[in-house]
Amino acid sequence: MTPSARLQAAIDILADLDARRRPAAEALKDWGAHHRFAGSGDRAAIAGLVYDALRRQASATWLLDAATPRAVMLGTLRLARGLDAEAIARLFDGSAHAPAPLTESERERLATASLEGAPAWVAGDYPEWLDGRLAAAFGDARIEEARALAARAPLDLRVNRLRTGRAAARAALAHLHAADTPWSPDGLRILVPAEGKSPAVQAEPAFLKGQIEIQDEGSQLAALLTGAKAGEQVLDLCAGGGGKTLALAALMANRGQVFAFDADSRRLAPIFARLERASTRNVQVRAPRGKQDVLAELAGHMDLVVVDAPCTGTGTWRRNPDAKWRLRPGAVEQRVKEQAELLDQAVRYVKPGGRIAYVTCSVLPEENEGQIRRFIAATPGWRAVAPESVAATLAKSAAATAGDDAASANGAATFAEAVRCSDVGLTMTPLRTGTDGFFLSLMTRKD
Template identity: 45%
Template structure:
C-alpha cells in the first residue's frame, strides 16, 4: 500500500473508534481481517498512524480547526511524521486510494496556528477535567509532563540475571540499536521507530525462548527494585497479575527464599506458569485463592501491592484510554486501592515492609491513598526512599523523583524516561 491507502485506512479505523467507541486493538484487528491484502508493514504503519493521532487528539484538532478522523490523521502526518504539506500532497498525487485533503495553502495556514493560544488542557492533550489533578501532581510543570505522554514509548527489556547478563542481552539486540536503560540496572532499551517504522517483535527471538529477558518497562523494573527484596526473604506479591514483578524478585533474590504470587482474579495468574519455567524462577509459589494465603498473616518480610488503577501513566502505550477515563473510573479504583491496602497489610510481619505501586499519575490514587492508609493504620509508618533510590538507580546523578509532600516517588516519561509509576513504602512498627 502507498501512503494514500494507509491514510485512508487510518481514517476508517479512527471513525470506527469514534462512532462505536471501540478499543483500538479491536478496531485495528477487524480492519485487518476485512483487508487481508494488507501486509504486515501496512498494518504496522496504520496502527502507528492511529495511535499517534490519539496521543495528540486535542492539539491536532486545534491546529486543524477540526477534530474529525481525517483532520487527526492528516495532522499526524504533518506534526508527528514530519511531512511538509508539499511532500504530503506529492505523495498522494495520482493515488486512487488516497482521501481528498485540504490544499497546501490551507495546511500551511493550519501549521502556522499558535498552539500556545489554546487552552492549557489542549496544549497538554488531556481531558479538561483532569487538568487540576495533573497540576496537583506536577505543579507548574504539569503541561510539559502531560505532553511527554504523547510520545511513542520505547521497548524496554529486563535482563534475567538468573541465566544471563545485561551485556549478553545488549549484544543479542545490537542490530536493533539496543542501549542500557539509564536508571534500571538490568534494563535494555530499544527506542521506538519513527513514522511507519514498526517496533520489533522481541518475543519471537531465540533469546526470549531461552529466558534471557522479560518485556518490562523501565519504570516497572525500578518499582520492583525499590521493594528491596533480598535473598532468603519471604515475599508476598499480592496483585501479581502475570507475574512480572515476581520474576524480578526471583532474580534479585538469586532463587533463595520464597515468593508467594497471588491475584484476586486467578485467571490473570495463568501466564506466570510458563514465564517461571522459561526464566528458571524456582522460588515462586502460586497462590490461586484467598484460602491459599492462610497462615501467612504477620509472616511476610515484604508485601507488594501493584494496585488496580486507571493506568494514566501508560497513556503512551494506550492513548485511547486517555479519552475513556471518567470520574467513576477513578472513584472505583480508589475504593479498590483502599481495599487491597487493608487486605494485604495483615501479612506484613513486625518490622516488615509494605510497598504500594500504581501506574497512575493522579494524586487521588497515589498520595491521597497513602494518607488515608496511614490514618486507618497507625501501626504503619512511611519509609525514607532517598537512600533506597540511590542504591537502585544506576545513574548516581539522577534526582530523587519525589511525589507531593515527599509521600513516595512519582516516575514519569519527562522525569525519568519511563512510563508513569508511583511507589510508596510503609514499615509495620515493632
C-alpha cells in the same frame, strides 16, 4: 499499500474508534482480519499513524478547528510527523484508495495555525476534565509532563539475572541496537522509529531461553525499589501476568519465597509459562478457589507485601494513548476505593518489622500520595520510608551488579534527583526519568 492508502486506512480506523469506543488494539486487529492483502509493514505503519493520532488528538483538533478523524490525522501529520502543508497535500491527492484532496480551509489551517493560546489540556493532549488533577500533580509543569506522556515509548527489556548478565544479553541483541537503560542495572532499550515495526523480540533466542523479558524500565525499578532480598518471604498481592513477580524472584536469586496471587485468576494465566522459561524456582502461585482463603497461612509471616494496585493507568499513556480518551471521572473514584481495600488487606500478611510496597502506574495524586496518607492516618504503627532512602536502593543494586556496568552504578546515584519525591513516595515520569509513569511508596510496620 501506498503511503496515501495507509493514511486512509488509519482515518477509517479512527472513525471506527469514534463510533464504537473500543480499544485501539482491537480495532486494528479487526481491520487486519478484513484486509488480508495488507502486509506486516502496512499494518505496522497504519498502527503507528493511529496511535500517533490518538496521542495528539486534542492538539490536532485545535490546529484544524475540527474534530473529525480526517482533521485529527491532518493535525497529527503536522504536529507529530513534522510535515508541512505541501507535503501533506501530496499525500491527500484523491487518487485511488487515498484521502480526498485538501480543502482550501484545511490547507490554510495547516500552513498558518498554531497551538499558541491553547489551554493546557489541548497543549498537553489530555481530557479536559483531568486538568485539575494534573495541575495538582505537576502545577505549571503539567503541559510539559503531559507532552512527554504523549510521546512514543521505547521497547524496554529486563535481563533475567538468573540466566545471564546484561553485557551478554546486549551482545545477543546487538542486531536490534539494544542499549543499556539509564537507571535499571538490568535494563536494555530498543528505539523504534515512527515508521518502523517493533522487533519480534519474543522470537529471539535470548527470549526463548528466558534471558530477557519485555518490561518497561519504570516497572523494573518499581520491583527493585521494594528492596526484596534473598531469603525473604514476599507476597505479590496483585501479581497479574507476573511481570513484577519474575523481577522480584530474580532480585532474590531464587532464594526465599514469592507468593503470587491475583483476585482474578484469569490474569494469572500467563505466569506459569513465564516462570518456567525464566528458570524461577522460588515462586508459588496462589489462585482464588471459591470461598477458600488460599492466603490464610501467610497471615503475619511476610517480610514484604507488594501491592501493585489497579489504577487508571495514566502513567502508561505513551503505550496506550487511546486509554486516556476512554477514561471517565468515575473510574478514578472506583480505583481509589479498590486501592484502599487492597492496602487494608495487605496489613494482615505483614509480620512485625515487615513492610508494604505500594505501586501504581498512575500519576494522579488521589491514587498515590493521597492513598498513602489516608492509609497511614487510619492504620496505627505504619510509616512511610523517606523516598530519598528508597531511591538509594537503586544505587546499591547497581553497584552490586556493576561488573562491566560501572557507568550504571554511577548514574544511579542521581536517580533521587530525577524522580519527584514527596513526603510519602516517589514518582517516575517520562519527562523526568524516561520511563512510564510510576508511583512507589515503601511503608514499614513499627510494632
